[in-house]
Amino acid sequence: MKIATILGTRPEIIKMAPIIDEIAKRGIDQIVLHTGQHYDKEMSDNFFRDLEIPSPDYNIHVGSASHGKQTGLMMKGIEEVLVSEKPDIVLVQGDTNAVLAGALVASKLHIAVGHVEAGLRSFDMTMPEEINRRVADVASSMYFVPTVESAINLLAEGFSRRNLIVTGNTVVDACFRHLEIAKKRGIEEESLSRLDIENMDNILTLTMHRAENVDDRKRVTSIIEALKELDQMNIIFPIHPRTKNTLQEFGLFDELDSLEHVHIIKPIGYLDFLQLTSASTLILTDSGGLQEEAITLDVPALTLRYNTERPETVTSGGNILVGSDKDAILEYVDRILSDEEFRDKMKNAPNPYGQGDSAKLTVDAIQEYYEKGLLDIKAPEDIMSSFSRKMALIDEDITVREFETKNDALIHMAYDGDEMRFPADDLNLNGMMITYDERE
Missing domain, CATH: 3.40.50.2000 (Glycogen Phosphorylase B;)
Incomplete structure (x- = not known):
């Protein structure tokens, strides 16, 4: 192979x-x-x-x-x-x-x-x-x-x-594997090393690069206004060159850079960034991957977006969508800092991405x-058989595998009340409504 x-x-x-x-x-x-x-x-x-x-x-x-x-x-x-x-x-x-x-x-x-x-x-x-x-x-x-x-x-x-x-x-595998490599190597980027993050309190790591935030003057101004008021945090912002250029065009960069609690540094390498993430009190980001890394490293995340393709981080309790809403950003940062029970719940959120x-x-x-020869892609040699699409309420103890074998069928979805369930081979279907294809 x-x-x-x-x-x-x-x-x-x-x-x-x-x-x-x-x-x-x-x-x-x-x-x-x-x-x-x-x-x-x-x-x-x-x-x-x-x-x-x-x-x-x-x-x-x-x-x-x-x-x-x-x-x-x-x-x-x-x-x-x-x-x-x-x-x-x-x-x-x-x-x-x-x-x-x-x-x-x-x-x-x-x-x-x-x-x-x-x-x-x-x-x-x-x-x-x-x-x-x-x-x-x-x-x-x-x-x-x-x-x-x-x-x-x-x-x-x-x-x-x-x-x-x-x-x-694999982000979980990667975080564990690469953090170990990073710690052996130590921090190499001088701009991050100078900050001495090991002895810094209340680190907020900020990443912001998506066009829907950076290129929208109203949104990015609202986020910057929130950052100005977060003077209880040490905000570390490895800034993307495109983000920096846009902030300069909007007249926002110099004002942000002048704040004592904001540390703008150039982009840093992955292993250094992983050490920064793991040392953070919270993450403020519009990145997709960082939402995964934060929950893996037990760091609360606030996401500067109104939707996410990582909704499991939200439902697990480790991530909150705040969009570009200044009030929401300030509210949840304050809760993470002041409410120990709330903070611990976010930090200890179960990781939906495995172990x-x-x-x-x-x-x-x-x-x-x-x-099993299942990687071979060939043109079909048999005439396509007809099938019918059906729904059924199951009232017996039978697994997905058993049902499919018995009925020469393929189950698409199982509904347990109003909850959609993934039809794994060993799922007991008793009491569930299913949709399936049955060969005729």
């Missing part, structure tokens, strides 16, 4: 490192292809070396461009590699243009696609990431789903439960599919 992994951005490298490591430990043949989507020093071989994983076998250096041009260049480069290497499965992670390009190219070449972190939905079609993740799911053969909620998203869209593998999220064994579960599933 040969596994190809496609990477485009730093978060993809971070989240796929545990899987690449697990594949290597098992001696499975693998290639790693890097699109060079955001190629800079952080994307260089040093970053792979820092995470203790091999450098990519291929880098197609597409650089930054418009969505269409960048995706097209990626598809051209990826196709050349896949035609030459002929992997059995291509792994893509998340929702970037590299994911879109990799999934489309592989599926057109009749190579199985495994989508790591499949099924996330913000239901906001103005987000390019939402389009990317939906298209990648359509082109995939295996879905490595972080949570049951994400699996239900896919079931609701008509995907077969038999291809959904609930693995948890750090996602990489193992992912590679286990790939090996099982390979051994």
Whole structure:
């Protein structure tokens, strides 16, 4: 078996490192292809070396461009590699243009696609990431789903439960693995080292880069006004160059930079940022991945968005959506600082993304599919049989697997009262309403 992994951005490298490591430990043949989507020093071989994983076998250096041009260049480069290497499965992670390009190219070449972190939905079609993740799911053969909620998203869209593998999220594996590496190495970035975060109280780590915040004068002004009043916090803000330029255009940067409790520093490396996150009292962010990392590291998060494709962090109690609402930001920061019970509830929120064994579960599933011949994509040889779509209320003790075997059926969804349940093989259906396809 040969596994190809496609990477485009730093978060993809971070989240796929545990899987690449697990594949290597098992001696499975693998290639790693890097699109060079955001190629800079952080994307260089040093970053792979820092995470203790091999450098990519291929880098197609597409650089930054418009969505269409960048995706097209990626598809051209990826196709050349896949035609030459002929992997059995291509792994893509998340929702970037590299994911879109990799999934489309592989599926057109009749190579199985495994989508790591499949099924996330913000239901906001103005987000390019939402389009990317939906298209990648359509082109995939295996879905490595972080949570049951994400699996239900896919079931609701008509995907077969038999291809959904609930693995948890590799962000947990990555946080544990990489924090250990980071602590061994210590803080390297001088601007962060000077702050002496080990001896600093009430650290609020701020990240803000999404266009819906940064490019909207009203929203970003409201957030800045909240930051000005949070003088009980030590706000550490590794600022994205684009964010800095926009704040300067709006006349907000100098005012923010002059505040004694705000420490604006240049962007820092991942391992340094992980140490900053773990030392924080709370996180204020519009990042998707940081919502996951915060709940993994037991740090309360306030998210500067009005929706999230990580709703499990909210329902678990470790994350609160505050949008750009100044009053909401101030209210919840105050509660986290002053209300010990509230703060502890957020810190101790159960992690919906698993316990750090996602990489193992992912590679286990790939090996099982390979051994059973399920990665082979071939044109059908049998005439399609007809089937009927049905609903039924189950009044006997019978599992999903037993029902499907008995009725030559495929269950799509199970409803326990008004709650949608993921139809895992061993789920007892007694008392549930189900929807299913039955072969005629």
